[in-house]
Amino acid sequence: xxxxxxxxxxxxxxxxxxxxxxxxxxxxxxxxxxxxxxxxxxxxxxxxxxxxxxxxxxxxxxxxxxxxxxxxxxxxxxxxxxxxxxxxxxxxxxxxxxxxxxxxxxxxxxxxxxxxxxxxxxxxxxxxxxxxxxxxxxxxxxxxxxxxxxxxxxxxxxxxxxxxxxxxxxxxxxxxxxxxxxxxxxxxxxxxxxxxxxxxxxxxxxxxxxxxxxxxxxxxxxxxxxxxxxxxxxxxxxxxxxxxxxxxxxxxx
Numbered sequence: 001x002x003x004x005x006x007x008x009x010x011x012x013x014x015x016x017x018x019x020x021x022x023x024x025x026x027x028x029x030x031x032x033x034x035x036x037x038x039x040x041x042x043x044x045x046x047x048x049x050x051x052x053x054x055x056x057x058x059x060x061x062x063x064x065x066x067x068x069x070x071x072x073x074x075x076x077x078x079x080x081x082x083x084x085x086x087x088x089x090x091x092x093x094x095x096x097x098x099x100x101x102x103x104x105x106x107x108x109x110x111x112x113x114x115x116x117x118x119x120x121x122x123x124x125x126x127x128x129x130x131x132x133x134x135x136x137x138x139x140x141x142x143x144x145x146x147x148x149x150x151x152x153x154x155x156x157x158x159x160x161x162x163x164x165x166x167x168x169x170x171x172x173x174x175x176x177x178x179x180x181x182x183x184x185x186x187x188x189x190x191x192x193x194x195x196x197x198x199x200x201x202x203x204x205x206x207x208x209x210x211x212x213x214x215x216x217x218x219x220x221x222x223x224x225x226x227x228x229x230x231x232x233x234x235x236x237x238x239x240x241x242x243x244x245x246x247x248x249x250x251x252x253x
Contacts, residue, residue: 076248106250
């Protein structure tokens with residue numbers, strides 16, 4: 001990828017709050033990463049998060065209910081496997097992030113840092129939200145990197161984004177008690193109606209800002225969807241002491 005292409009991608013991220021970089025990862029590498037995820041999912045290798053833990057719309061009511069042990073995330077992907085670490089700290093990601101932040105990038109192990117799975121039947125809907133809602137840094141300027149390990153569309157629970165929402169200032173009453181963006185408010189609907197759902201192919205990567213409103217529907221297919229997700233910030237933008245964001249060692253490039 002040329003420097004000019006990266007500059008154009010970074011500018012698109014700045015303008016819209018997200019950008020899709022097609023085919024950044026080879027199909028062979030994606031297949032390897034997916035196989036590792038499938039094995040660890042089958043083994044239910046800790047640490048993991050279950051759909052029943054979150055109880056989002058469509059999730060099982062409890063771990064004792066039907067589908068109660070449906071996994072949502074294989075947590076701490078950085079520590080799970082060398083191949084995950086290689087991707088998370090790869091030169092293509094480091095160079096891209098350095099161009100965006102204008103300084104050395106740092107991988108946050110406290111946020112995302114997971115193999116995200118979405119299952120048929122028991123995979124839940126995720127409402128409109130900003131990832132920064134539970135993150136505590138000196139500045140709300142973090143970027144998540146979402147690698148599609150297979151095709152992602154609205155039909156299997158792919159991501160939907162609201163362009164430009166990362167720069168909007170919303171008062172707290174625009175969100176509910178769980179800090180989801182309220183779809184019942186007319187002023188919020190004007191934003192939601194702008195949403196786009198970029199289809200992703202295997203190896204496509206989405207870079208998106210922590211304040212970009214996004215959501216994801218249920219997986220109506222018959223296959224589990226796998227996505228590898230990591231989050232980064234600039235070295236000068238440190239997590240606040242005593243918060244969850246400071247709860248795990250970080251990884252500088």
